[in-house]
Amino acid sequence: MSSRRSRIDIIYDMLKAINDKGGKILPTHLLYKSNLSHKRMKEYLDQLLSKQMIEETEIKGKKYFILTEQGSKFFVNYMKIKEFTDAFGL
């Protein structure tokens, strides 16, 4: 049985989902890929938007979430962040 995901893991999974889709994703696809309830995904999306890790944009009348430079930095350094977080019990 896999252990419960931490906040850092969930953020990583969401950013990875966007990255795997070439840097932009539809909200419905993100909901499916991040494996969260609608309510929890909304909470995380608000957090990612406020921390400027993602941006909201409209392409041909459809809403997309785009990975920002800040989000990419987090994504690339995820393993280091996770190791540090685990090591110090943060």
Next chain:
Amino acid sequence: MGYNLGMVALQGPKWFFGVDSIFELAGTIILFLVFLISYNTYKLTDMKRYKYYSIAFFGLTLGHLARTITNFAIHQEWFALEELSRMFLLGYGAHIMFTLASLVLLVSFAFEVKQKKSFCILLLLMLSMIFVSSSFYIAFYWSALIMFGFVTGYLFINARHKKALSPKMVTLAFLFLTITQLLFLTSAVNPDFYMGAHISQIIGFLVLFIALVQVKTK
């Protein structure tokens, strides 16, 4: 319990004076590295817990630096005899204040004390008790021993649930740092413990450094 500050602060064999400053400097650098990693993590995540952690380790770095400079200055006889007591109080006062504030922050973090008022009361109570004590050096190491002990306990519980080696290394490092406080405390009784405290401390910092290398190479 009427120990004079100078009596208990610099103990041990004469040849060890200077070596302890090198050990202290190495510790200061390692604490600064933890601060840097924590601060970089805060910049990447924008999460408050990393910010508070980086503040705690910056405080520990400053506290350690204050003691390093004070000890080195005394060994090198930078000050005239009449100035010595004042400089000693200033250096060790800064060391105690920065270290205690940082430890209270770490303990608050471990016990999820989120209210700033609770943190302030805890810190003010501790500082006032230490500075009105007739032997504030002893009172400080006693307080540091208790707080390092609690942080080590928290890290131990954390490490039990983690498969990676780095949480165990960090716990081990903090265990050595806890033992260090006990040895500094008992150096008032037996001067040889002063050297033991520095050896225990440098082992703790080296283990912490290895854990940091593991984090950075991930």
